[in-house]
Amino acid sequence: MATDVLIVGGGGREHALAWKLKQSPSIGKLYIAPGNGGTRLVGENVPIEAIDFENLANFAEEKKISLTVIGPDNPLAEGIVDLFRLRGLRVWGPTKAAAHIEGSKAFAKNLMREAGVPTAEFEIFSNHDDALAYVRELGAPIVIKASGLSLGKGVYVCMTLAEAESALEEIMVQHVFKKSGDEVVIEEYLDGQEISIHALADGKDFVLFPPSQDHKQVGENDTGKNTGGMGAIAPVPWVGAEALKDIETRVVRPTLGALAEHGAPFSGILYPGLKMSSQGPKVLEFNARFGDPECQVYMRLLKTDLLDILEASADGKLAGTKIEWNTGFAVNIVLASGGYPDAYKKGFPVTGIEGADKVPGVVIFHAGIAIQGGNLVTSGGRVLGVSAVGDTLKIALDRAYEAVELINFEGKYFRRDIGAKALAQ
Numbered sequence: 001m002a003t004d005v006l007i008v009g010g011g012g013r014e015h016a017l018a019w020k021l022k023q024s025p026s027i028g029k030l031y032i033a034p035g036n037g038g039t040r041l042v043g044e045n046v047p048i049e050a051i052d053f054e055n056l057a058n059f060a061e062e063k064k065i066s067l068t069v070i071g072p073d074n075p076l077a078e079g080i081v082d083l084f085r086l087r088g089l090r091v092w093g094p095t096k097a098a099a100h101i102e103g104s105k106a107f108a109k110n111l112m113r114e115a116g117v118p119t120a121e122f123e124i125f126s127n128h129d130d131a132l133a134y135v136r137e138l139g140a141p142i143v144i145k146a147s148g149l150s151l152g153k154g155v156y157v158c159m160t161l162a163e164a165e166s167a168l169e170e171i172m173v174q175h176v177f178k179k180s181g182d183e184v185v186i187e188e189y190l191d192g193q194e195i196s197i198h199a200l201a202d203g204k205d206f207v208l209f210p211p212s213q214d215h216k217q218v219g220e221n222d223t224g225k226n227t228g229g230m231g232a233i234a235p236v237p238w239v240g241a242e243a244l245k246d247i248e249t250r251v252v253r254p255t256l257g258a259l260a261e262h263g264a265p266f267s268g269i270l271y272p273g274l275k276m277s278s279q280g281p282k283v284l285e286f287n288a289r290f291g292d293p294e295c296q297v298y299m300r301l302l303k304t305d306l307l308d309i310l311e312a313s314a315d316g317k318l319a320g321t322k323i324e325w326n327t328g329f330a331v332n333i334v335l336a337s338g339g340y341p342d343a344y345k346k347g348f349p350v351t352g353i354e355g356a357d358k359v360p361g362v363v364i365f366h367a368g369i370a371i372q373g374g375n376l377v378t379s380g381g382r383v384l385g386v387s388a389v390g391d392t393l394k395i396a397l398d399r400a401y402e403a404v405e406l407i408n409f410e411g412k413y414f415r416r417d418i419g420a421k422a423l424a425q
């Protein structure tokens with residue numbers, strides 16, 4: 001019997017999930033709420049916002065949806081999975097208690113300390129004077145984080161004491177992140193390259209994905225402000241099987257174990273961001289969902305039926321599951337609006353997607369793009385994800401950048417060095 005699926009969310013990640021689910025032999029109707037201009041091409045967009053749980057649950061009930069897949073962090077942190085389960089609706093993603101590992105950096109750090117998971121040395125503060133004294137004692141470089149969800153803007157990597165003091169001022173005195181800044185994590189600065197790990201879990205068992213690498217900073221050579229992510233590659237050629245095993249043993253397994261012990265077994269995607277430091281892997285943070293753009297490259301490489309493994313994860317039946325991946329590499333280049341991650345203008349016509357889509361190995365995923373009077377226009381900071389696969393990382397990158405050049409909109413910005421470090425290594 002065909003399986004009807006509802007995907008919640010409307011970014012590049014959700015377009016990639018929809019694109020992949022559409023290829024499943026057992027997919028029935030596919031709905032995306034609210035979706036975007038790209039998801040409309042593979043399924044039916046439903047005008048309900050990702051945070052409007054009641055109406056999403058009503059819709060799932062009414063349409064007899066067999067599986068609802070939650071993409072973004074916010075609804076998970078607010079307990080959408082708990083509500084769906086309460087109403088007897090089958091849903092994929094972590095409960096509110098399990099998603100707390102992303103929603104509270106303070107909770108995640110304490111859990112890591114308790115479970116012996118390698119992470120930066122830290123202290124947690126809720127009082128500005130105490131935090132300031134600690135920062136002055138430790139000196140720069142130092143990292144200051146608002147504990148709660150802050151749209152990827154709550155982390156200050158401070159190279160000077162003055163920067164650290166002004167970060168504390170913004171978070172704890174001006175309350176720029178509101179309640180998200182009530183607790184502040186102050187931690188040791190870590191050196192090394194950053195990678196993303198994704199583990200698909202079902203509350204008891206888990207399966208690791210290949211390692212991937214995002215490029216967080218807006219400028220080339222990793223300079224400038226942090227963004228939601230400017231491009232990704234997978235797998236990461238210098239992260240071997242042994243390193244991955246080490247991360248599984250020292251990070252993923254003990255973290256999932258500790259969550260279960262806390263009465264919050266995790267199902268869905270657990271995504272630790274790691275620094276590969278000279279002293280081995282160290283966790284920067286945990287996310288409780290797919291990374292975006294990482295999800296886009298994973299969907300390009302995944303060989304196994306996505307619907308099968310999401311159902312197994314939702315039903316607690318992952319034990320013994322093998323996930324198969326295509327050989328070669330997948331990459332993604334984010335096309336952003338000029339000015340992002342600061343203020344930017346919207347509403348510029350976007351052209352050239354059709355031609356770009358025809359470059360061998362290329363698939364374009366939509367994010368901040370809308371339809372206005374029948375035309376595609378920019379509507380967000382990250383506009384499109386240009387993904388490509390290839391037998392080598394170099395081939396995949398060349399294809400993606402060829403497609404990038406064919407797409408145009410006013411203020412189009414992208415990094416020209418996605419994957420460059422991995423290529424040079």
Ligand SMILES: Nc1ncnc2c1ncn2[C@@H]1O[C@H](COP(=O)(O)OP(=O)(O)O)[C@@H](O)[C@H]1O
Nearest residue numbers: 120143152153155187188189190216273284285
């Ligand atoms: N201890 C640290 N040392 C060096 N860089 C860090 C450290 N913690 C975070 N960062 C940098 O800041 C970015 C954002 O931090 P992260 O904890 O992932 O928060 P979020 O993704 O919620 O903004 C990371 O991707 C990393 O580049």
Ligand SMILES: [Mg+2]
Nearest residue numbers: 273284285287
């Ligand atoms: Mg992060």
